[in-house]
Amino acid sequence: LYGLFTEPVVTDSGHGGVRTWVAGSDGRLHTVGDVAPGGAGRALGVADRAVRLGDTALTHRELGRAGLAVSGATVSPDGRLGAGKGVKAVTARGAAWTEPPLAALWETPPAAQAARALRTTSRYGDPGGGGGDLLFLDVELLGAVAEPGGTCLLALCEGGIPVRLAVADDDPALAHRDNLMLLATAPGTRLRIIGRMVPALHPRLTLLACSHPAGEGTLDLGLDRLRRADLPDPSAPVRPAPPQPGGSGAESPLFLLERRVEQAVTAGRSALGMLGDVTAETRRIRRAGLPTAAGLLAALCASAGRRERDLFGRLLPADTDGFATHWLTAARYTAAVAESLCAAAWEPPLRRSAGRPLDRPRSG
Structure with missing residues (x-):
């Protein structure tokens, strides 16, 4: 081993x-x-x-x-x-990350690794063996990106794919956050990294380990602490990453259906039944080219509020089986579309941005 x-x-x-x-x-x-x-x-x-x-x-x-x-x-x-x-x-004797058999882990294209990780992380998929959600990438750091949950690191991986690298754990006792902020001061640095897939509408990982910026050895980013002396410019501040164009799923209104699916779990069928008219939401979804999602949202909300009456005008029991069918259909659909959008985000762009191709890091 x-x-x-x-x-x-x-x-x-x-x-x-x-x-x-x-x-x-x-x-x-x-x-x-x-x-x-x-x-x-x-x-x-x-x-x-x-x-x-x-x-x-x-x-x-x-x-x-x-x-x-x-x-x-x-x-x-x-x-x-x-x-x-x-x-x-x-x-x-161990092996460096650039030596066999470990080097082979980085030879699989990022898109293929992401597809494997999605099969592992899918709520309806087969979890498979251990480590299926890990990705092994060669990247060039671009700088920091501010997000609502904190700063993450933007990097460019093989194929010209921009990837956001987030901290794996924000506990201050661990080194994740401090190391990421130090790496954000060194745009242009090329590293070999290991991260855990985070399903999203853009390529995203939690950063777990990387090759040493100085070129020798590796770093466990939750345990080992980088020093400024390890960086190309020890006095450099955190550098913001250049703006990146959004992907095809960056503004997807799929969340309009997802939140109703989740609302049914937390608040129950009656909460959806009281929503009333959802025409505005379905219209927005249709404009984005998702007519199936629009139909599922309308059917889900209608099923939640539908109550039939008998010949004497008395309310009959709610059709819970019918609502459950609509909910399960919507849940499976949103999961499948979200995974498809995530997989598409990991595909290389048709044209690579200007710049040198990524070299393989020399460190192991």
Whole structure:
């Protein structure tokens, strides 16, 4: 097994720890984790503890950059390695990100990686094996972009695709936010990165690890802290990224249908039944070229408010089965369209913006 990186894990339930990602010689990804009650403080401490796998003395942080020969370990469907009594593990030579077998992870085109990640993250899809939502990209940093949820980093990946890189966890005890802001001071820097797919109408990842800007080694961006001395210009301020044109789905009114689907879950059928006329919303959706979505919205709201009467004028019980059918149809449709728009955003533009083609970083 060849170490890739280690990420801190902090859950809303108060658990903390780390997950170290390793790859086999066949390119399959596996994880070695240590998560227990404790929060961010435990995550930082566990990173420097020995891995619970065989008799190895490697810490999680070291395993993310080293190799491990393992026998007798079980593997769960999501790629987790079991640490039973029969497991034997000894330290072995690792591989740089630019060396086989790890280098092959970056050879798949970004659009194909995004399609695989969408199959993994789809609420109706097959989750598949572990690491299906990870993307391996070569990028050139462009600068910072202000968003309602905080600043993210804009980068250009292979094929001229602009990708937004967000922090994986905003906990101040972790290094994600500080590292991202330092990288935002170095536009033009070329890095090899690992990120987790965030389904959106534009290419988006949470940034987990990257090659070192100075050209040697790699950084676990939740655990290792960059220094200004590591950057090309230590005194440079945060640089805003140049404006980027919006993609085909940037202004999609699909959210008008999505919010009604979600409203039915949180507030119930009666809330949709009281909306009244939704002609303005359906008209806006039709103008965007989504007549099916407009029809589904109208049918969903009409079904929610429809109550039949018997021959004596008494209200009959609501047709809950009919409403459920309309809701499920709308939910599946919005998920499919959102995934299609996300996949389209990862396709290379017809014309690349002016500039040099991306080179492969020399660091590993």
